[in-house]
Amino acid sequence: MIPVALCLLLLLLWVLSPPEATVPARRSGRRPARAPAGPLEMAGLVEQLSTVLSTGAGIRQAWAAMSRVLPEGDLRDLARSAAAGADPRRAAVARLRDSEMVSSLGVALAVCERTGAPTAGMLHHLAEALRDLHDAAQARRSAFAGPRSTARILLVLPLAGLGLGVLLGGDPLRLLVSSAAGRLLGIAGLALTALGWWWMHRLLTRADPPRRRRVDPSVMLELVSGALESGLPLxxxxxAVGESLAPGAEATALRRLAAALEAGLPAPLASEHLPVELASLGSSAVLAETTGADLARVLRSAARDARRARARDAEVLAAQLAVRLVLPTGLALLPAFLALGIIPTVMSLLGGAVTLGGGAG
Incomplete structure (x- = not known):
């Protein structure tokens, strides 16, 4: 039983081990370490690019200047390619090409090229937005760290029951595979464990779904605001923003809104079918149309509010998730713990005197 106990303990330690941190791995001393290319590093690049452009330099000159001062790494390679005239969205390495930060930068540059909006100002606001998004993502990870750790601990309860039985001197695993009563308990325990795993995974995914957007909706509002500040009509x-985005629901919605506004429809009617993520664009347009407010400032304020609300929303969802995890624990994982660990351990310690379904005494 010692090998079985060791296997169970190793599996338990593997499941309970913390997830890998999202930091670049250390390189060996034989190769120089490449600089990381995270959200903050990208925001710093965009900010510096904006500063160089504000001196009157052209975009390719600014990229060339950045390529000379950036440390060796993916961002330096990106700057070199962009200085040669490549689109950043195509020039970035594979792990950055579809990232939110590079996609946002590429769309911002495309909007400036289409509209003539000042690139330095647009990139300055984009750098602030990228930092805000990073802070919101960090706050979300922190809010969900507790419920996720709790879920991982609860998911190993059935395995912990088997290991506990072995450590107490019983032989629950042998009973589970060698008797009719044990097989029934094993089937019930495995079914309940699978139900608990599926249930918890569904709760976690619904509370904290993976992000699939290349450009955040708040960044889209920033880009529209920047184009408006250059003197363009809404x-x-x-x-321009819709045409610069990659094909998708948001790009289609923005193009339809632009067509409706070009046709002369009032803002309330033109923005009726905007997705929820862009609803603040429609409400801001209505406010500006009815009151004469500066739409660019209203949109930029709405974008900042949307990013700041991420942390508050994450805290609420994490608190709700912690409560909801009680259901799969009480209805699936605890019964599985009893079926796979406690009951077989008691039966094996009593030498088979307690049976279910006519097991041999």
């Missing part, structure tokens, strides 16, 4: 500003 229809052309929205259309």
């Amino acid at each position: 229809a052309r500003a929205v259309g």
Whole structure:
């Protein structure tokens, strides 16, 4: 039983081990370490690029200047390619090409090229947005760290029951495979464990779904605001952002809004079918149309509020998730713990005197 106990303990330690940190791995001393290319590093690159552009340099000159001062790494390679005239969205290495930060930078540059908006100002606001998004993502990870750790601990309860039985001197695993009563308990325990795992995974995914967008909706609002500040009407500003985005639901919605505004529809009607993520664009347009407010400032304020609300929303969802995890624990994992660990251990310690379904005494 010692090998079985060791296997169970190793499996338990593997499941309970913390997830890998999202930091670059250390390189060996034989190769120089490449600089990381995380959200903050990308925000710093965008900020510096904006600063160089504000001196009057062209975009390719600014990229060339950045390529000379950036440390060796993916961002330096990106700057070199962009200085040669490549689109950042295509020039980035594979692990950055579809990332939110590079996609946002590429769309911002494309909007400036289409509209003539000042690139330095647009990139300055984009750098602030990238930092805000990083802070919101960190706050979300922190909020969900507790419920996720709790879920991982609860998921190993059935395995812990088997290991506990072995450590107490019983032979629950042998009973589970060698008697009719044990096989029934094993089937019930495995079924309940699978149900508990599926249930918890579903709760975690619904509370904290993976992000699949390349450009955050708040960044889209920032880009529309930047185009408006260059003197464009709302229809052309929205259309430029929609044309610069990769094909998707948001790009289609923005192009439709631009077409409706070009056709002369009032903002309330034109923005009726915007997705929830862009609802603040429609409400801001209505506010500006009815009151004469500066739409660019209203949109930028709405974008900041949307990013700041991420942390508060994450805290609420994490608290709700912690409560909901009680259901799969009480209805699936604890019964599985009893069926796979406690009951077989008691039966094996009593030498088979307690049976279910006519097991041999």
